[in-house]
Amino acid sequence: MGRSSDAREKILSAARSLIELRGYSALGVAEICKAAGVPKGSFYYFFESKEALxxxxxxxxxxxxxxxxxxxxxxxxxxxxxxxxxxxxxxxxxxxxxxxxxxxxxxxxxxxxxxxxxxxxxxxxxxxxxxxxxxxxxxxxxxxxxxxxxxxxxxxxxxxxxxxxxxxxxxxxxxxxxxxxxxxxxxxxxxxxxxxxxxxxxxxx
Amino acid sequence: MGRSSDAREKILSAARSLIELRGYSALGVAEICKAAGVPKGSFYYFFESKEALxxxxxxxxxxxxxxxxxxxxxxxxxxxxxxxxxxxxxxxxxxxxxxxxxxxxxxxxxxxxxxxxxxxxxxxxxxxxxxxxxxxxxxxxxxxxxxxxxxxxxxxxxxxxxxxxxxxxxxxxxxxxxxxxxxxxxxxxxxxxxxxxxxxxxxxx
CATH class of the missing domain: 1.10.357.10 (Tetracycline Repressor, domain 2)
Structure with a gap:
């Protein structure tokens, strides 16, 4: 559970940096997960969609x-x-x-x-x-x-x-x-x- | 030649509409050509890159x-x-x-x-x-x-x-x-x- 919420934070933090740097439209979920260092499966555990993120x-x-x-x-x-x-x-x-x-x-x-x-x-x-x-x-x-x-x-x-x-x-x-x-x-x-x-x-x- | 410059105009016009609607980052050259109704080869005849467009x-x-x-x-x-x-x-x-x-x-x-x-x-x-x-x-x-x-x-x-x-x-x-x-x-x-x-x-x- 500690690990899970850590992954959520990592995704949020990576998404924030990437959005500030390059905007929202061009970003893909795979790229966000890669930057966050979490498996793609984690993403959909925490967020329904890129929009939800x-x-x-x-x-x-x-x-x-x-x-x-x-x-x-x-x-x-x-x-x-x-x-x-x-x-x-x-x-x-x-x-x-x-x-x-x-x-x-x-x-x-x-x-x-x-x-x-x-x-x-x-x-x-x-x-x-x-x-x-x-x-x-x-x-x-x-x-x-x-x-x-x-x-x-x-x-x-x-x-x-x-x-x-x-x-x-x-x-x-x-x-x-x-x-x-x-x-x-x-x-x-x-x-x-x-x-x-x-x-x-x-x-x- | 008349046809070529017509294709350039079509690409420009499609790109402009798509950029106004959805921004620049998320657009791909293939999508622009499809909206313009011109073959993808035409694109690179007129524009070196998406940035040039x-x-x-x-x-x-x-x-x-x-x-x-x-x-x-x-x-x-x-x-x-x-x-x-x-x-x-x-x-x-x-x-x-x-x-x-x-x-x-x-x-x-x-x-x-x-x-x-x-x-x-x-x-x-x-x-x-x-x-x-x-x-x-x-x-x-x-x-x-x-x-x-x-x-x-x-x-x-x-x-x-x-x-x-x-x-x-x-x-x-x-x-x-x-x-x-x-x-x-x-x-x-x-x-x-x-x-x-x-x-x-x-x-x-």
């Missing part, structure tokens, strides 16, 4: 990313400062990935959206849920900033969508140019999209 | 898109109005595509960036050139608007990058949600990113 990879990646987003966005700093930290951590993560594998791998969810959402409805649905969660998390921070009168936008949900779209677009360019520094533009652009006011000096303390 | 598909698609962008962006309207029309035409094109094939196919260049730029350097280079051209075209319109004092941004090149990134991010969401109306947000977001001033009434005529 993709959903598991997506879920695992989102669980880890959501934890990071929650930590940063629910922090104690001023709301806009929390957003800034989120973008900084995203840039750092892309840079670390680049240093370990040579290329900026971009956003797994964006990559999969563009590669496969027109093919597998289950994956499309899952990716929609993840982006909705991201938008909701960013929305609640923007709403806090709006309550503090630090931004001028009124439709905070729509503003959150635009911020996440800007992030995805810049991550795409970071990947295309293999340059994580492209993400430095996200923060000033976010401020512009939110109609952010210059931070006011605290009235006494 | 991908570059031809990209070039053809960009030639058509650049023509549209040039027509709109070099028009007679006010600079910002020209940008607005560009976004409107993009939304219309995505909607027309959706009506004909059932799904919003997104931006071929963005799709290919996320799917394959880490695999084939020739394609990555070509996609970089195309996005540079797009940024340059948008930049020159923003620079015109800046001269007319209609926007507050000073680094017009950086602003153009942000506008194109916003467009790519929203096109990604249009594809994910299969909803071209998502692109309606691009215009107000562009105005925010550029720090656009409200249009001034003409002083007399």
């Amino acid at each position: 993709a959903l598991a990879v997506i879920d695992e990646h989102w669980a880890a990313q959501r934890e990071g987003w929650t930590r940063v966005l629910n922090g104690d700093a001023r709301p806009l400062e929390r957003l800034r930290r989120l973008f900084e951590e995203t840039e750092t993560a892309q840079r670390v990935g680049q240093q370990s594998c040579g290329t900026v791998s971009g956003c797994m969810f964006g990559n999969l959206t563009l590669e496969m959402s027109n093919q597998t409805e289950a994956v499309r649905g899952r990716l929609q849920e993840i982006f909705e969660s991201q938008v909701e998390m960013v929305d609640s921070v923007i709403a806090e900033a709006a309550e503090r009168d630090e931004v001028t936008v009124t439709d905070t949900r729509e503003a959150a969508r635009s911020v996440v779209a800007q992030l995805e677009g810049q991550v795409l360019f970071a990947k295309l140019y293999n340059n994580a520094s492209r993400l430095g533009a996200v923060w000033p652009n976010c401020m512009a999209l939110l109609g952010a006011r210059a931070p006011r000096a605290p009235v006494d303390a | 991908a570059l031809a598909v990209i070039d053809e698609h960009w030639a058509a898109q650049r023509e549209g962008w040039t027509r709109v962006l070099n028009g007679d309207a006010r600079p910002l109005e020209r940008l607005r029309r560009l976004f409107e035409e993009t939304e219309t094109a995505q909607r027309v595509g959706q009506q004909s094939c059932g799904t919003v196919s997104g931006c071929m260049f963005g799709n290919l960036t996320l799917e394959m730029s880490n695999q084939t350097e020739a394609v990555r280079g070509r996609l970089q050139e195309i996005f540079e051209s797009q940024v340059e075209m948008v930049d020159s319109v923003i620079a015109e608007a800046a001269e007319r004092d209609e926007v507050t941004v000073t680094d017009t090149r950086e602003a153009a990058r942000s506008v194109v990134a916003q467009l790519e991010g929203q096109v990604l969401f249009a594809k994910l949600y299969n909803n071209a109306s998502r692109l309606g947000a691009v215009w107000p977001n562009c105005m925010a990113l550029l720090g656009a001033r409200a249009p001034r009434a003409p002083v007399d005529a």
Whole structure:
């Protein structure tokens, strides 16, 4: 049993690396098993299909990313400062990935959206849920900033969508140019999209 | 000879449809030839490899898109109005595509960036050139608007990058949600990113 769950982890980990490197469509189950060092029979013991594996990879990646987003966005700093930290951590993560594998791998969810959402409805649905969660998390921070009168936008949900779209677009360019520094533009652009006011000096303390 | 060039067109057209539908990685030359209705021997007469075909598909698609962008962006309207029309035409094109094939196919260049730029350097280079051209075209319109004092941004090149990134991010969401109306947000977001001033009434005529 210990051995079995180990095989599942190995398959997940190999699939994640291969998807980041080469995308989903071109991958075969045999190749994934070879990279994972597990017999092909193990694959179908744990996963019904390649699509089921993709959903598991997506879920695992989102669980880890959501934890990071929650930590940063629910922090104690001023709301806009929390957003800034989120973008900084995203840039750092892309840079670390680049240093370990040579290329900026971009956003797994964006990559999969563009590669496969027109093919597998289950994956499309899952990716929609993840982006909705991201938008909701960013929305609640923007709403806090709006309550503090630090931004001028009124439709905070729509503003959150635009911020996440800007992030995805810049991550795409970071990947295309293999340059994580492209993400430095996200923060000033976010401020512009939110109609952010210059931070006011605290009235006494 | 007439027949040969006809075969080349058929291969290009089939490849373009298949790439839009299913991406590049999962496609095989045999499948492309079958969809094109040409013998496999013809393929290698016209294209050295699948990658060479991908570059031809990209070039053809960009030639058509650049023509549209040039027509709109070099028009007679006010600079910002020209940008607005560009976004409107993009939304219309995505909607027309959706009506004909059932799904919003997104931006071929963005799709290919996320799917394959880490695999084939020739394609990555070509996609970089195309996005540079797009940024340059948008930049020159923003620079015109800046001269007319209609926007507050000073680094017009950086602003153009942000506008194109916003467009790519929203096109990604249009594809994910299969909803071209998502692109309606691009215009107000562009105005925010550029720090656009409200249009001034003409002083007399």
